[in-house]
Amino acid sequence: MNTLTANELKTKGISAVEARLKVDEEVIISVRGKDLYVVMDVEKYAKLREYELTIALQEAKADVEAGRYVTESVAEHMKRVADDI
Structure with missing residues (x-):
């Protein structure tokens, strides 16, 4: 390089x-x-961003398939986030 x-x-x-x-x-x-x-160049940058987003989507799908997610209301979510801080 x-x-x-x-x-x-x-x-x-x-x-x-x-x-x-x-x-x-x-x-x-x-x-x-x-x-x-x-x-x-911007074309290469756009391609790298596309790869990054594809990997993020694959990781999210794997998390859902493995049960690594939480179903909760907005209020419950905000409380959980606040408690983590």
């Missing part, structure tokens, strides 16, 4: 990101030697 320093980004701007995205799908932004951010 390509790495771009914050200073390079500051001096060269978005053209530095665009150039690196032509070579690799993601660009890491490094700040003071620490990798902090990842830049990618």
Whole structure:
């Protein structure tokens, strides 16, 4: 994965990101030697979000099938949540 320093980004701007995205799908932004951010095109980001939501749905279905859920009124739910805090 390509790495771009914050200073390079500051001096060269978005053209530095665009150039690196032509070579690799993601660009890491490094700040003071620490990798902090990842830049990618919006289509790849949307696909990753779709995968994330698909996994969340699978996990929720597995929880329902395993009986790991609670049926309760709004008031009961609010009390349970408040008691957990």
